[in-house]
Amino acid sequence: MILVFVEHRDGKIRKGSFEVLSVAGKLGLGETHAVIVGKDVKTLGETLKDWADIIHCVENPLFENYSTTAFKKVVFEIAKRTNPDAILFSASSLGKDLAPRVTASLDSSFASDCTNIRIENGRLIATRPIYAGKAFLEIELRNKPYVLTLRPNIFPVENLSKSGKIEIESLEISEEDFGCKVVGIERAEEATLDVTEADIIVSGGRGMKGPENFALLRELCSILPNCAVGASRAAVDAGWIDHQHQVGQTGKVVSPNLYIAFGISGSIQHLAGMSGSKVIVAVNKDPEAPIFKVANYGLVADLFEIIPILKEELKKLY
């Protein structure tokens, strides 16, 4: 049996959790149990019926906001009651924070940010990028329950046509379990999509020449669906755009459907962070730029000439 930790934000199940549920249903370790935690999650739990056999709803007003220590206790308790072979999380900011702590509480084995998992002769084998994708590591997890986080945007969401049952779990929890707790969320001024969650990324590097020109990328981005603005380390270190947008080994590792690189030469550490993208487009004046080695489509051109035309042409499509 597999236990899946399901995340929700703003009253919606997060896409990464559906990806994880889809993987769990086909892994070959039996039933899928979902666990969902919050102030009032039964209605949300209902939306998981196609994906999980049992949906454990853990409700308490104290769970309105995330707390690593308290949420760990919940997953630990549900794991003790249900005895899963594996516990799966999305490799989101929450999953990356909670999953290793759950592993330690159960003294089992952990693999993070997996891009492939499979069962082979009863052994759980996981593949995950290391050195930001400069190499791939294949490991066997030794100790049950195996805890894994799965990289977002890699696994497709598939409706599994299950007919799950809701179970309301009661669980003793007190203020003492909240050694750390979220007391507020500060959103970026403009509601921006995170690069790790985007289907399309338009990214700028040193060739953007200055912070004002990132407005051009934001305009392009506003036309494309589910699009985020990315940046190279050079652009971030120059102070042109916030670090949250940085793609690469000391930024974020991304795998969108489409990555368009404007004025990015393609340092080793940047390529490591984005070469997992399904399709890469590079626009650069320098035909020798290393970015062209990973690009599916290359435009040796001045980005300032290309962007306005691209914008007009895209407007015709969307």
Added chain:
Amino acid sequence: MEIIVFVKQVPDTESRIVVKDGKIDEEGINFILNPYDEFAVEEGLRLKEKFGGKVTAVTVGPERAISTLRKVLAMGVDDAILIKDDAGETYDPQRISKIISEFIKKEKIPFDILFFGKQAIGDDNMGVPAMVAEFLGLPQVTVVTKLEIDNGKGKAWREIEGASEVVEFKLPAVLSAQKGLNEPRYETLKGIMAAKKKEIRTVTLDELGLKELQNSISILKIEPPPPRPAGKILKGTPEEMVKELLNLLRNEAKVI
């Protein structure tokens, strides 16, 4: 304020990672202090400057990691300890967390904060801080971009997708640093000279009672990433290139 900062020596970001005989070839790799650990060291030093106390740096690794300890001593850390582990890169955060937790329990060095970088670039697990926090029963805040400490309590801003979570916690606690937390200082010449003379204590796994420590995962193989298909360079005027690009993205790649 007593702070223990955990640092790791890693291949620098410009290093080409070459897989040889199923392992990472260390030949030609330049090893550096993990970039995220620099933010942890800097924050530790700033807290010490504000509240007094001591900053101790600890690494788990082979003998060569001593050069990384010298670097943080030169930045201003008071004391440095090498926990000698010759297992090489195991990519197993459980293993490292158990070593660190045993070290903390056995050594009884007082602390208010155990500070880490948010991840080591390399194994990329982001597992050790949270695991150590659990083994020691401490609160944790990972991926911290801003920190306020006051009167035995802390407030930390933690980066999440498109926003920050504001987290309140009690000390002692485990924290992990993200870029943006501060601007790390450079070593001074005086610091470098002083660091050369400092004694770096070595602790063995045997001394921690961990000679029989088992890994929780087994490495099956390490491979280079799959090669990307050869690309097309588009020709023509900017207008022609853009039209051709959109045609290819829509009809060939089917991504727009």
